[in-house]
Amino acid sequence: GAAGAAGAQGEIGPTGPTGPQGPAGAAGAAGAQGEIGPTGPTGPQGPAGAAGAAGAQGEIGPTGPTGPQGPAGATGAQGPAGADATITPAAAVADATDDTIVTQFNTLLANLRATGILAAN
Numbered sequence: 001g002a003a004g005a006a007g008a009q010g011e012i013g014p015t016g017p018t019g020p021q022g023p024a025g026a027a028g029a030a031g032a033q034g035e036i037g038p039t040g041p042t043g044p045q046g047p048a049g050a051a052g053a054a055g056a057q058g059e060i061g062p063t064g065p066t067g068p069q070g071p072a073g074a075t076g077a078q079g080p081a082g083a084d085a086t087i088t089p090a091a092a093v094a095d096a097t098d099d100t101i102v103t104q105f106n107t108l109l110a111n112l113r114a115t116g117i118l119a120a121n
Helices: 101-114
Strands: none
Touching: none
8 A cells, every 4th residue: 555654853962072084185375464463662771781981091192293482481589698708810821722721721720719609639
């Protein structure tokens, strides 16, 4: 005879365990790089480092030229004469010439010794 009518559907049973994960698929192509963003603000400046050691001193340079001599000062007052301030004039000495200068100088020295202005040698 003919097949009978289908019976009522039963309850759904519990879900079975998850199967193992399959291998990862191939990586897709990289996308285009986006625009570079604006530069951020500059951070605060750090403290200054310690000062370095002083370098070696260079050699002393040459001495500069001597400056001009200033004017002579005023002559001071003459002091009082001593108790035995009597000075005996020396003998006259003629002016020296080129050929008599040593002789005239020696005569002058002798006269200064004779009056006591120079000590005898």
